[in-house]
Every structure is written in structure tokens, then in C-alpha cells.
Amino acid sequence: MAYSNKVIEHYEKPRNVGTFGTQKEIKERTDIGVGLVGAPECGDVMQLQIKVNDDTGVIEDAKFKCFGCGSAIASSSLATEWLKGKTLDEGFDIKNTEIVEELSLPPVKIHCSVLAEDAIKSAIQDYKQKHS
């Protein structure tokens, strides 16, 4: 698989790797939204966490962890970069096609970008649910 330089760059130096606490701690924190998508048997799992300013609705920080191929890691790393500083609504509008374009993902890797979009939407929904 010949990857684009951007995928390799994200893979080798992934941005914003980590979590804001253990699974248990995160559940209790209302300023954090979590998206956990994918499945181990499918070969990719993404965990995306966003830290949101409750007053402004701006995503102040984002962290990810990923079990998956190089492009899955790159897609989730890119997602965290793009989310930081965006409002929840702006974040919700990120499309997988934009990730495909930015990383020049080959057709067989498009599902990685779809997974990243799912992770973003799922994290935002999780945050909103905690506040409803």
C-alpha cells in the first residue's frame, strides 16, 4: 500500500494522542464528549474525546486513540486537529470526503474517513446528551 506523504506524516507523528482520563472518569465528566466507533473484529476502533467549553460551545481540546491501519490512525489524528477551536455545529459539519481529500486516501481506505466522521459525530452527540 503506497500511502500519501500526509498519511505517513500523521502516522509517524500523530497529533493529540491520549485521553482525558480513564473510561470511568470520562463518563462522569460533563465537559467531555466521547465517540468510540468501529469494532476490533473489523480491524479498526477509534476513540475520539472532545473537551468543550460549556459557555461558548467551542471545542477547546481533542484527543484520540486508534486501533487500526495507517490511514485510520492518520484520519483520527487529522480529525483532532480540525476539531480544536471549532464550535460543536462546525465540528458536526466535517465530512469524510474532506478527510479523503486532505490525506489523498485511496478508494480501499475511504472507510477509515467514514469512521473518523462517525467518531466526530458520536463524540459531539455524547457531549450534547450529557447536557440534555
Next chain:
Amino acid sequence: MSVSNSADQNVKLPMYLDHAATTPCDPRVVDAMLPYFTEMFGNPGSRNHSFGWDSEAAVTNARQQVADLIGADSKEIIFTSGSTESNNLAIKGAANMYAKKPAGQSSRGHIISVIHEHKAVLDPCKRLEKEGFDVTLIDPKSDGTVTREMIEAVLRDDTILVTVMWANNEIGTFNEIPEIGALCHEKGIIFHTDATQWVGKMPTNVKLDNVDLLSLSAHKMYGPKGAGALYVRRRRPRVRIMALQEGGGQERGFRSGTSNVTGIVGLGKACELCAQEMDTERERLLALRNKLEKTVTEALDVTQVNGHPTKRLAHLTNISFGFVEGESLMMALKEIAMSSGSACTSASLEPSYVLKALGVGDDLAHSSLRISMGRWTTEAEIDYAAEKIIEAVNKLRDLSPLFDMHNEGIDISKIEWAAH
């Protein structure tokens, strides 16, 4: 865990640890082949001049070298383009020869094979199924092996052919070939084995091992690509097959087409070298393989060596590293050429069907590496590879949400994952 760094200076990168995929040609093989490209280029079918005679002599010599490696008579060797062709010729050729009913009808005969065979066996079986034969594919044991009893349990009165690989290409596990062969001979059933990964590495005697048809390939044993052979037993029983490729009647009519003289000479030389060197080579590689497995499994938890612990080829190991995906692992190790059972490394986007057949969970199949060593693999290379693998797995585990969950005591299998 710290591993000695001393290995770094002694290895050349990129490093090749994928000898189960293919091997480099031994320079001695290339030397043997070279004259047959230029000076002795004759067609062995030319009976009336010295150019033809020289080529024919070379082919005859190679036929003997191949026969000697597997304990056959030289008349029992048919040269082909490799194991895929040998498997097709053996399976389709035998099924059509021993069919109980003519083409166009159903219930033409029963064929037994195993689900973790190579596609070059499974696909010919599927073709025959469409052409009126019944095919039973059995599951291997969870250690990857196939025994006589397992074949015996699915035999039918109309079974005409059993095909079981000698050693598996992904996990290196080998099967009870002499015992299965004996069973087939007792029942009057033709027995084929795809021995591509086995021949040249393990002692083979088709007569004592009760094999009727055997496929082998030059490029897995330091010979050239595009050359292979099919052994067809001539006595007790005399096995007959129907040719697939028709024309000039070469290879006693079993395989028409001008002989690939250079390839055949290379195959012969490769067989001769394997016969001389396999015993010492096997011991050397086994020590390296054991060292590699010991080093990585001691340094990393939640790892699993797939296949049978001992009934396994010496040069090959297949290891699953929990919570790490195989393709990204190979990306981290891009200076070391290996294979993975991960879906992302296959054209089909499915994880390895071989590991699946063993009951290895899909998550661990995605996490597997196949490392296969060869004639020029050194201890320094294995030390280097082990160190880099440990480093890469640790790096990717730092990235893995599954590893976090494992460390927090969360049972990953209990989570409701949304398959996608």
C-alpha cells in the same frame, strides 16, 4: 524492557523476512541456469541436432534432481510453471479421470479438502463442484493440523480424491500426510498434497509417505519463479490424470508446451542444494525462530503464537500481538519485509481465512505477523527484528484504545461494537 542495541550495525536494510512468499535465487542456481539462456538454448524437443540434445540432457538431469529430493522415480516428475499449475493439473486432472459419471451430470464423485488450504487448491475444488463433483471441506484443529481420523470421518463410498497440504503457508503447521496417504491407499482413493512450503525444507519420500500426487515450486526453495513440478505416482497404484493443456505432447502428454529449460535447470539445481543443506539449515533456522519467539513473547504480554507449537516448519512463525493492527505494525516496521493476516493487507479486506479456520478471533487475526526466515538470515538480523517489533508494538499500544481498556480491566469482548 531493553534489548541490546548491538545488532544495529550488522544488518542491511531493508531486511527480507518473507521467505514463505518467495525466496531469492541462490547464486549457484543462477550460475547453473545461465548457459541455457545463450549457448545451450535449444528446444529439448528437437531430436536431430546437438542443440536439442544438450537441452534434453539438462532437462533429464533436472528431472533426476527433483526426483531425488522427494524419493521419486524421474519418470514420475512432470514439469509445470509452479504449484498453482501443479495443483490445478493434479486436482482437475485426477477428478476428471476418476469421475464416476460423465461431464454434464451430477454426483460425479466426492472430493475432500480442508478450508485452510491455499486458494490454488480451494478454487480448483470449487470449479469441480460447479462441474458436478461433491466437495467436502473440513476444518483443521485449532492448532492448524489435519489428522487421518479427521479425513476418515468424512469419507464416503464415492470419495475419489483427497487433497491436503503438507505444510500451511501462513502458519507453517504440518499435517499427518503419511497417515492420510495410508488411509487413501487402503480405500483406493487418490491422494494429492500441495507440498509447496514443505519440499526442500523437510525430508520427503513420496513412496514411504504414501503420496500419489505432489505439487512443488522452485521459487520457494531458492530457485526461479515460473518453474515447478507435479509428481505423479506410477506404481502401487499407477495414478492417471487428464491433461489440462494440450498441444505438442511434451512431459509425456501431461503438459504440452515447449519446456522452460532455464527454469527447469534452476529448479533441479535448487532441489540438489536443498537435499544437501536442508538438515543443517533447518537446525540453524529453528534456533533463530525460537529465539525470536522467546524474545518478543517475553517482552510483550497478550501475544500468541498461532498454529501447532512443534508440528511446524522451522523457518516460519505467525504471531498475533493483541490490541495492535497488523498493517499499521508493518508500517512501523517498513524496513523489514513481512506479511500480516490483517484485512488491510489483503485485496479482499477480509482478515486471514487461515487464522479464522483455526478459530483465532478476527481481532487477533488482524493483529498477526508472519515472519519467515531463509538461507541468508542471520542472528544479527533476528535480534534487530525482535527489537524493532517490540518497539513498534509498544508504540502502537500507546495509541490503542483497546490496550487502555485491557489495562483498565474492561473485557473488550463484552462491549457491544457496531460492526461496520
